[in-house]
Amino acid sequence: MNKRLLLLFCSVTVLSASLAANIPPVDAVQAEMVAEKATAAAPAVLQRGSTGGMVSELQGRLKYLGFYKGDIDGTFGYKTHRAVRRFQLQFGLNVDGKVGTRTKKVIWDASKTWAPGVSNRIYHQGDKGGYVWELQRRLRFIGYYAGKINGSFDKQTDRAVRDFQYRFGLKVDGLAGARTKLKLWRATRHMAAPQQRAKAPAPAITQAKPMKQVPRSNAGLSQQDIQIISQAVHAEARGETYVGQVAVAAVILNRLQSEKFPNSPSAIIYEPLAFEAVADGQINMQPNQQARKAVYDALNGWDPSDGATYYFNPVTATSDWIWGRPQIKQIGKHVFTR
Template sequence: MLHKGNVVRTMAVVLTLVLVLVFTLVPLWARAQEPGTRNLRQGDRGPDVTEVQRRLTRWGYYFGPISGTFGAETLRGVHLFQRRNGLPVTGIVGPLTFAALGIPMRRDVPAPNRTAAVTPGGGVNPNDMHMLARAIYGEARGEPFEGQVAIAAVILNRVRSQKFPNTISSVIYQPLAFTAVADGQFYLTPSSEAYRAAQLAINGWDPSGGALYYFNPRTATSAWIWTRPYIKTIGQHRFLR
């Protein structure tokens, strides 16, 4: 038979273990529900699903309830969003789809150093090179070669800036950031000149003068863009801070 003192000590140990588990597992569970911390698929639930539903609703891809449950209607919305944005139509909200939704994927490791990610001469992976070339070709084909390099430089400048996502794909897929993504020209096959321009920008050439924005004054419809500090004009594009 246990003495009263032993019972009290045993209960204290059990209570301590329970509290340790609660304070360890609850934050991990909460973090797992933050947008961008896990891939989402049909059947998942949580605040991260809610955020995806909100964004799909805002852009006209989802018309169901904002329930936090990834059901059949959410799956249809994800399929439609992926199809119209040139993404693999998997129905799974992974890194590319999160980036296109403007939700950068989070990791349980330190965020990549923004400058190291695009260090001049350091190179990028083939997929990022291809995306840069597609952006150049979609946004600036027919422009002077210097202007094509400047477009890539703006993208790389955004990656380095705290105001924007810290990967090339996330910058390019930010909603409404680039006309070529919105109108589909981003998905055309880039020319060898576009690849050369991308490589020179990666190597460190920045004809834009450190610009974070650019626009064509003949086609721009945003009044806001005219308020940005002007740097220079190359071809038909004005480059801005």
């Protein structure tokens, strides 16, 4: 009997040892479970409602580029959604407000010099390194800077920044803050990567003038979109100055960036009571070359309206509602409002 008990005890001991050799420690099991859950929970697409560190980084990068003005709170809310849409529009992506593989790559590539804690930094004369290299490169690309690309924010760089700000309707202070960086990104989004620049001749250095070249990209808009916006500009503002025509085009693009309006140029323009030219049939007129050029200048980042989403003629407007909108400025016969 004792022998049988001893044999049973030995068998149980051997079996227990064998099982223990194949079972990882409790801490390892828990760590593996947490890792599996984290992997499963990691969103393939960042969108409205997403939260966490990836959203915080997204907000930081968009803020660095000048597209996002909210808090870095890790919550993908309305402001983040709108910032993503604005970025997608300017970089020729599908404007859906979602950060999938393609949008994420473009955002991360465009903000290679970003780092946590420097998103709100304003660059000025005396700064060196970091973003100053990019600033000089981009200013040279569009003809505002003729000096060396040395990462030193000197007097020549300061002058180039001021010239750029004057041309694009910004506050002329020589400070490269969020708005200036945003305008500069928009105006230079066709610039080649550093390793590719040597393959193409350097752009000519010219005085700051209104853009005459049609950009190669339509910022994600189709030719039909460009055509209908050009028709609206021609019909609504053909008697206005060129600046006034660009401002009307900018209003349409500003509406395209806002969640308060439809998601396509045609839907915006043909929205009931949105544009007088639709009501009286002038929208069907063929636009001239100047109207088309105004649309491309607006696509290239020039917004003389300063972010307006409405405009009206104070001589003919009878709506109390439009008069109650916050007014920004008047260009020619049009008052531009928010």
